Amino acid sequence: MKFSLSWLKAHxxxxxxxxxxxxxxxxxxxxxxxxxxxxxxLGPFRIAKVLSAERHPQADKLQVLSVDAGEGPVQxxxxxxxxxxxLVGVFGPPGxxxxxxxxxxxxAAIRGVESRGMMCSVRELQLGEEHxxxxxxxxxxxxxxxxxxxxxxxxAVFDVAITPNRQDCxxxxxxxxxxxxxxxxxxxxxxxxxxxxxxxxxVDIRTEDPEGCPAFFGRTVRxxxxxxSPEWMKQRLKSAGQRPISALVDITNYLMLxxxxxxxxxxxxELNGAVTARRAKDGEKVLALNEKEYVLDDTMTVIxxxxxxHDIGGIMGGEHSGVADTTTDTLLEIAYFDPDRIARTxxxxxxxxxxxxRFERGVDPAFLEDGLAILTGLILDICGGEAxxxxxxxxxxxxxxxxxxxxxxxxxxxxxxxxxxxxxxxxERLGFEVANGEATVPSWxxxxxxxxxLVEEVARMVGLDAIPSTALPRADGVAKPVATKAQVxxxxxxxxxxxxxxxxxxxxxxxxxEEADTFGGAADVVANPISADMSHMRPSLLPGLIAAARRxxxxxxxxxxxxxxxxxxxxxxxxxxxxxILAGDKTPRSWIAGKPQDxxxxxxxxxxxALLEAAGAPVQSLQLTMDAxxxxxxxxxxxxxxxxxxxxxxxxxxxxxxxxxxxxxAAEIYLDAIPEARSSGHARVAYSxxxxxxxxxxxxxxxxxxxxxxxxxxxxxxxxxxxITDVRVFDRYQPEGGELSLAIEVVxxxxxxxxTEAEIAEISKTIVGAAEKLGAKLRS
Numbered sequence: 001m002k003f004s005l006s007w008l009k010a011h012x013x014x015x016x017x018x019x020x021x022x023x024x025x026x027x028x029x030x031x032x033x034x035x036x037x038x039x040x041x042l043g044p045f046r047i048a049k050v051l052s053a054e055r056h057p058q059a060d061k062l063q064v065l066s067v068d069a070g071e072g073p074v075q076x077x078x079x080x081x082x083x084x085x086x087l088v089g090v091f092g093p094p095g096x097x098x099x100x101x102x103x104x105x106x107x108a109a110i111r112g113v114e115s116r117g118m119m120c121s122v123r124e125l126q127l128g129e130e131h132x133x134x135x136x137x138x139x140x141x142x143x144x145x146x147x148x149x150x151x152x153x154x155x156a157v158f159d160v161a162i163t164p165n166r167q168d169c170x171x172x173x174x175x176x177x178x179x180x181x182x183x184x185x186x187x188x189x190x191x192x193x194x195x196x197x198x199x200x201x202x203v204d205i206r207t208e209d210p211e212g213c214p215a216f217f218g219r220t221v222r223x224x225x226x227x228x229s230p231e232w233m234k235q236r237l238k239s240a241g242q243r244p245i246s247a248l249v250d251i252t253n254y255l256m257l258x259x260x261x262x263x264x265x266x267x268x269x270e271l272n273g274a275v276t277a278r279r280a281k282d283g284e285k286v287l288a289l290n291e292k293e294y295v296l297d298d299t300m301t302v303i304x305x306x307x308x309x310h311d312i313g314g315i316m317g318g319e320h321s322g323v324a325d326t327t328t329d330t331l332l333e334i335a336y337f338d339p340d341r342i343a344r345t346x347x348x349x350x351x352x353x354x355x356x357x358r359f360e361r362g363v364d365p366a367f368l369e370d371g372l373a374i375l376t377g378l379i380l381d382i383c384g385g386e387a388x389x390x391x392x393x394x395x396x397x398x399x400x401x402x403x404x405x406x407x408x409x410x411x412x413x414x415x416x417x418x419x420x421x422x423x424x425x426x427x428e429r430l431g432f433e434v435a436n437g438e439a440t441v442p443s444w445x446x447x448x449x450x451x452x453x454l455v456e457e458v459a460r461m462v463g464l465d466a467i468p469s470t471a472l473p474r475a476d477g478v479a480k481p482v483a484t485k486a487q488v489x490x491x492x493x494x495x496x497x498x499x500x501x502x503x504x505x506x507x508x509x510x511x512x513x514e515e516a517d518t519f520g521g522a523a524d525v526v527a528n529p530i531s532a533d534m535s536h537m538r539p540s541l542l543p544g545l546i547a548a549a550r551r552x553x554x555x556x557x558x559x560x561x562x563x564x565x566x567x568x569x570x571x572x573x574x575x576x577x578x579x580x581i582l583a584g585d586k587t588p589r590s591w592i593a594g595k596p597q598d599x600x601x602x603x604x605x606x607x608x609x610a611l612l613e614a615a616g617a618p619v620q621s622l623q624l625t626m627d628a629x630x631x632x633x634x635x636x637x638x639x640x641x642x643x644x645x646x647x648x649x650x651x652x653x654x655x656x657x658x659x660x661x662x663x664x665x666a667a668e669i670y671l672d673a674i675p676e677a678r679s680s681g682h683a684r685v686a687y688s689x690x691x692x693x694x695x696x697x698x699x700x701x702x703x704x705x706x707x708x709x710x711x712x713x714x715x716x717x718x719x720x721x722x723x724i725t726d727v728r729v730f731d732r733y734q735p736e737g738g739e740l741s742l743a744i745e746v747v748x749x750x751x752x753x754x755x756t757e758a759e760i761a762e763i764s765k766t767i768v769g770a771a772e773k774l775g776a777k778l779r780s
Contacts, residue, residue: 003172003257004239005156011176014185018156024184025160028460030169034159039148041099042125046070047150048091049143050119053084058111067091067119070144077115082133089135090120090147100124127153129243157239165447167361171260174444181429182461192370193377197389203331204274207394212301213277213313215336215396217368220268221376222329224248224385233382248323248330251378253354260444261334261363261371262355264303264311268329270321273306277313277335277393284309287319288351300345301337314342314359315351332379334372336365336396343528350532365396366443401441404451405434413452414459415467426461427454486576489615489671490565493578496614500607502563502580507544509567510534515543518657519631523571537569541579542631542666546653549583550661558596559584563611565671576671578611583664598663601636604650608640608667617647617674624710631657647673694725695748695755699767701776702739709742712774716746719770720763725749741779 005018016024022032048069056062056077063083065076069091076091092098094116096105100123107116118124123131141150148154160175168174173190180187197219207216229237229250237244240257244250252263266275280296286309287293294312296302303311310318314337323330343360346352369390376387405427407420424434431442432454441448448454459467483491494504512533516522522536529535538544541564549560563580582603585596613619621642628637628649637651650667658664703712709729717727724746731743748755748763755763768778 001160001162001170001175002240003158003160003175004236005158006152007172007236007239007258008158008176008179011173011188011190012179012185013188014179016184018158021156021179021184022158024179024182025158025175027463027465028178028182029163029464030166030175030178031161032158033161036157036159037154038127038157039154041097042148042153043146044096045090045092045120045125045147047137047141047143047145047147048089048119050083050085050087050089056111056113058113062111064113065119067117068143069093069117074116075114076117076119077110077113078119078134080119080121080134082136083119086139087134088137088139088141088143090125090137091117092120093117098124099126127238152235155235155239164361167358167363167446168260168444170358170361171256172258174260177430181426187429190370190374192373195373195376195380195387197387199386199388201388201391203268203271203391205276205391205393206274207277207335209277209279209301210394212279212338212341213335213394214338215365215368215392215394216277216303217334217372217390217392218275218332219372219376219390220329220331220388221379221383221385222268222388224328224330224379224383226323226325226327226383230382246323246325247383248327248379251375251382255371255375255378256354256358259367259371259374260358261367262314262358263371263375264317264333264355265323266310266317266321266331266333267323267327268331269327271305271310271331275303275305275310275331277301277303280309286310286312288312288316289319289322290316290351291319294349294351297348299341300348301341303333303335312345312349312351313337315346315349315356316353330379332372332375334368334375336363336368347529347532362446364444366398368396398443401448402438403441403448403454405437405439405454406451409451410455410458414455415470416459416462418458418462423458426458430457430461432457485676486671489674490576490578492614492616493563493565493611493669493671496611497563497580500610502561502607505545505548505562505564507541507548507564507566508534509538509569511536511538511543519543522569524569539568539570540631541566541568541577541668542581542653545579545581545666546657546661546664549581549664553584553661557584558588559586578615578669578671579667580607580611581664581666582607583661599665601633601638601651601665604652604665604667605638608648608650608669611667611669612640612648612674615669615671615674616676618642622647623714624708626708630654641673642675645673645675646670690749690751692750692754695750695760697746697748697760697764698730699744699746699764699771700731700741700779701744701771702741702779703771703774703776705740707774707776712742712744712771712776715770715774716744716767719766722751723748723755723763724767742776 018035022035025032046069048067051066051068051073053063053065056064062077062079065078065083066073067076092105094105094107105117119134121131121134122128162169177187179185201220203220205216205218207213226246226248229244229247233250233254234244237250242253248265252265256262279298280300280302282297284296285293301313302309303313310321337359339360339362342356346356407423410423411417427434427439433440439454510526513536516536516539519540522539524537526535545562545564548562552560560583565578567574568577582599586599587593587597589596609619622640625639628639628651631654633652633654639646640648648667648669652665713727717724726747728745729742730745734740
């Protein structure tokens with residue numbers, strides 16, 4: 001939402017400076033994203049008079065001007081057709097930046113004649129689209145004065161982020177009302193003209209869709225002149241980022257931005273018979289004002305005459321009946337559309353507009369009558385003409401809402417001690433009526449439902465920064481831990497991941513239906529999705545991490561190491577999950593290693609085990625199985641678990657999923673599946689390293705091709721749990737067409753005395769026997 005300071009002051013009587021307004025807006029919950037001034041870009045440009053204009057000696061379409069910008073004559077070469085002696089315009093000196101042309105002016109020779117600056121057009125200064133010639137000012141414009149200052153372009157423009165619940169602030173007056181309630185000025189009364197109308201409306205106006213359009217008010221205005229809007233309106237629309245088009249279009253846009261009330265004007269001669277708000281028929285089409293054709297269905301509300309559809313109700317008008325420069329008679333529409341219907345229609349058609357933004361949030365249902373009167377008054381003042389009497393079809397859903405008001409709750413709930421009479425005054429300045437312990441909610445505050453909302457209103461106006469910091473009461477002695485075991489585990493995972501060079505990602509919990517189906521299907525579908533690509537709740541963290549990795553690699557990142565802790569949404573409920581992805585180069589190219597090295601499934605296993613250990617999983621007891629599932633590369637992925645309880649899946653992603661991400665590995669860790677460690681209730685045993693040196697023995701086994709290395713390692717470790725303290729695979733060898741060989745390192749730790757050769761031989765016999773039970777045999 002953009003508006004200028006002068007526009008704000010049309011509703012708010014205040015002497016506040018721009019920075020004071022910005023600070024107060026942010027303090028009351030209307031975050032200011034930026035404050036700018038068009039004058040900043042036009043600072044060097046001055047009003048200048050053309051003293052003489054002579055034909056360029058080398059070019060028929062160029063003239064050599066003598067220009068006075070207040071510091072004496074300057075020679076300028078100009079190609080504008082309207083350049084002439086006596087013209088007063090806008091001059092840009094050398095060194096000035098021309099925003100519309102994206103260039104810095106320099107002293108230059110143009111076809112052999114020196115030019116010291118330029119006379120500027122409207123488009124070159126980004127003040128409009130006109131580019132037929134240079135700007136022509138009135139003859140009494142002060143030569144030498146800075147143009148932006150003289151033209152009033154030094155008006156500050158605010159860009160305010162309006163949260164979805166504050167539909168009342170989608171107009172400048174709503175923002176002014178909030179500032180007045182916060183003590184930054186006084187809200188000026190709204191001028192609503194009384195226009196009775198001098199003839200009956202020649203158009204029959206109806207509403208046949210009371211759910212989608214419960215109220216449709218309208219009237220005609222005949223004998224109008226649809227020329228240009230007045231300069232004050234153009235300036236305000238430009239400050240809001242709108243391009244002035246014609247008086248009728250500008251007036252409806254101005255009403256929407258000024259008062260938050262969308263309206264529409266039809267060219268009366270393009271309408272046939274009665275104009276009706278009704279449900280669309282399946283397959284009906286309309287060519288909208290954005291020059292795109294839309295196919296409608298019976299869930300949508302439209303405005304139509306007896307021949308065709310003219311308007312996608314509350315979203316966008318049709319091209320056929322839109323007003324033009326030749327329009328002399330117009331039908332004005334002020335209607336109330338159901339917010340849910342508008343939102344669903346916009347989503348189906350993938351059509352956004354300023355009107356839709358306001359209607360789907362909920363406009364003031366009690367402002368139809370006054371809105372139509374103000375709209376009519378602006379048209380009569382600017383375009384002339386004669387207005388008909390008003391036709392009112394249907395009735396807006398205006399229901400009185402009362403909320404219990406207890407001043408004491410502001411302290412107990414909001415932490416602010418505000419006198420009761422001051423709270424009442426704040427609410428009344430916001431439009432509430434307070435009496436007998438109740439507050440009557442104004443019709444434009446759809447977001448206020450209960451007593452807590454009243455506390456929020458008071459707290460906003462007093463200032464959230466005024467809430468004192470109050471320490472929580474602490475029990476005597478040592479405070480008890482406040483974090484749950486799950487929270488502690490997640491913190492450990494975050495610290496471990498960060499220490500291992502991961503960066504944390506926070507991805508959307510919503511994904512597309514296609515992504516959800518790829519990862520097993522979504523249990524929950526979003527009823528009102530932000531977009532079609534965010535319609536399903538994620539059954540896995542991997543789609544978001546894959547998308548994040550792809551975005552980073554597409555933007556030049558050589559290596560991506562991302563992790564996330566979040567929730568999966570399954571049929572049985574939400575599940576705590578950690579996930580990570582490794583993509584790109586594991587190591588960059590170098591003179592030592594040569595080409596960049598890719599990540600492998602072994603890297604994913606190592607990272608997964610590190611995070612599982614941080615989460616408290618018994619990593620020494622985990623079993624590895626190769627069937628990771630259809631989303632993983634067969635033979636290059638696996639699962640880690642305890643029996644049938646799967647704790648993690650890791651490895652290379654299936655090529656069909658990792659398209660464009662070669663060498664990408666990932667893992668998903670199911671935190672809710674990790675068993676809680678049993679607590680003995682005793683203090684931790686003091687660290688006591690063994691007194692005797694360990695013994696290392698290496699074994700090479702020829703193993704069946706289907707035997708997992710982890711199975712062999714676990715079998716050897718279990719052969720003698722007292723003596724064997726560590727087992728690991730340190731080599732894998734398989735000649736082409738030959739048998740697979742695994743080399744195993746076994747660490748033996750003596751207890752009370754060193755091992756004898758006979759004891760080591762007995763342990764070795766036990767190790768070999770355990771391997772042979774799995775089909776392995778000692779390599780000769």
